[in-house]
Amino acid sequence: MLDNTEACSIWLATHILPHEGHIRAWLRRYGDIEADDIIHEAYVVMAQADHAAVANPRAYFASVCRNLVMQHYRRARVVPVTSLALMQADSVADATPSVERVVHARQEMRFLEKTIARLPARCRDIFILRRARGLSQKECAAQLNISENVVEKQLARALVFLSNAYSDSDREMTVDEERRPRLAHSRKRQP
Amino acid sequence: MRRDARVSPTLANASPDEAAAGWTARLDKGPLSAGEQQALQHWLEQDIRHKGAFLRAKAIWHASGRLAALQGPTAPAVAHPATLPALPRRRFFAAAAAAVALLAVPKRQGKANSLYTTANALSAPLSTAFGTITLDCYSKLKMGLESSRLVSGRCCVLGRTGMIMKAGELIFAPQGRLLLSCTPSQVVATAVSGTVRLRLHHTNDWWTLRAGAQITQNGTQAPEMRSLMPEELDAQNAWSLGQLEVHDESMASIASTFNRYNQRQVHVSPALASHRLTGVFTLTRPEEFAATARTILGAKLAETPQTLSLY
Structure with a gap:
């Protein structure tokens, strides 16, 4: 994975990094997880993806993070009910970017x-x-x-x-x- | 998360992001030694989050490389003091000040030293034997036989060998385009093109500013040097090209800038004052700005020969 960093870094820099602030803002709503850890793990998952097949990198980034948050809750012994409810109701992060929130x-x-x-x-x-x-x-x-x-x-x-x-x-x-x-x-x- | 002094060749007790930044900078320096390679591998395998932080640091490094797209292949911006030979003294300095043709004629006073002042307009370029000086609005310039001094306000100097400009405690020898601004407490000089040598009054240490570098001196403190980004440089240089470049600025602020440069005053109603615009305008054409505000913001315009009212 780390041998092919040039093309991969360029893809991450161009398609993922600009959306990170938005994804982190979404992650911050879950008080009981470490946003840094989720983001770091997400980069590893995304570095291994077939980049050409990713049509909407922002939605992809959001769904990777959502899965990692779910994994985190599955591993955790105690999960706050509020977090689970938030998780089920939450569809903000992976919505298609609206006109107002496009990164230029x-x-x-x-x-x-x-x-x-x-x-x-x-x-x-x-x-x-x-x-x-x-x-x-x-x-x-x-x-x-x-x-x-x-x-x-x-x-x-x-x-x-x-x-x-x-x-x-x-x-x-x-x-x-x-x-x-x-x-x-x-x-x-x-x- | 475990912290390990060996995570990075540069940072002890580093967080994953700090260690990843340290490794990225180290890799940029040159190939790793066998020991370093092993240390990096060990760190990466310690925790999946280390891998993520490393991938992310490399992505940020790549993203920052986009800055080069804006930057021409110019020489580095900053050079530190180097003692240079004293400038040749020029005995015959053409009394060019008398021969200038001005768009907005600055008021000239005195004889040996000519004092030029501007009101609400730019001056035309004032010629000297070694280049030209353009004064911004509400500025004051003292032009002597061997050197000129910006007393207050702003000016743009296009100089060649022999040109000497002074402002506050600083003395400049520009070979290229230099922007100067001077208030009683601060002098700011920006090299737009070419090189500018400068020194403090009563010292003989010369500094060199290259294109894109800016030096600021507050009061009697030591001058501070910084490099400007190309867009910052464009925005600061715009007035000397007769342009007003605004980025996301309020209507009230844009109108007040136009009003400094023009007889015909722009009035903006309170309802419009906080709307923001981005664009490049001609400094001497407030009508162009008013027309733009009409088109973009749907503002109404009332005109008299002396005013443009937007509401």
């Missing part, structure tokens, strides 16, 4: 930019040099006159920061009707 690629790009803008200055500079400008870790270190170990640690730090941001990305990743950018198509650029 542009919206995700803005989310990334905003998140990176919040990184501490040095961490941000290193991350931008490496990921946006394509310098190797060695080149980043030479450019900033710091050791390669510092570059590696700061990149890891940026990744953790992004990871937390994706976990809480429900609000930023979705565009409701009133806030949807309306004039993006009419942007004029100076030649």
Whole structure:
């Protein structure tokens, strides 16, 4: 599974990651489960899937999580009645995305930019040099006159920061009707 | 969940997400040693959630690579102080200030140092021997024989070798396009293109800002440097191209920006004030903005030669 990470990571990055905030918001309603654990297990299940056959990745992600929550309850000795009732009544998470809750690629790009803008200055500079400008870790270190170990640690730090941001990305990743950018198509650029 | 100091080459006592980030950054650095490979394998097999965290970290790493799509193959944005030879002194600085043609003629005062001020309009580019300076609205520029100083407001400098700009305690030698803004407590400089060398007054340490980098100095504190994202850079540079770029901004805020740049004032009714728009407008054409608000928001428009009222 982990040998084929390139194509798999791209698929997860493109089709799953943007929906994570929404799925986590749904998982948070179940007070007695650890959302992180469910999400991590879901990534393992989804990495093994036949990606070409997944027509609606968001619904697929939601149903994988729902099954894992069910498994969790089956294993648990005591299951709160409220959680079971919620589980049976709940169909929100795997509903087809409505027009109001579509993640736009542009919206995700803005989310990334905003998140990176919040990184501490040095961490941000290193991350931008490496990921946006394509310098190797060695080149980043030479450019900033710091050791390669510092570059590696700061990149890891940026990744953790992004990871937390994706976990809480429900609000930023979705565009409701009133806030949807309306004039993006009419942007004029100076030649 | 068990925590293990060996989970990552970089992070001790790490959570699965932290350890996964550490391994992802380590793998990006280069091939793993046999020992590291074993440690990674051991960590992955310890718990299925470790595998999930690792897959997720790699997905986030890939997602962040999309930033490169916006970024041209430019030089790195930040360079740290390097001592450079002093700039050549130019004795003959053309008295170009006298020859400028202005769209909105800035008021000029004094002789040796010409003081230019703008009201509610951009200036046309003011020519100097070493480039041009465009003043934003409500800004003040002192143009001397050897250097110019932004006293307050904003300006855009298109400079070549020999151009010296000052703002607050900072001295700039731009070779390319530089945006400067200056208030009594803060100076912000952004290199839009080319390179900008700069130093603090009374020091001889030169810094280099490359395209996309921004330096901020608050009061007497040490300057802070950061890299801007391409979209941020576009938005900050828009005014100097005569454009107003807004992202999800309220009608009230957009109207107030138009009103700073134009005689003809836009009034927005309270009912419309909190509606939000995204788009690019021409700074000097509030009519275009009013027409857009009519089309998009269904607003009504009442026009007089001096005002545009949206309600």
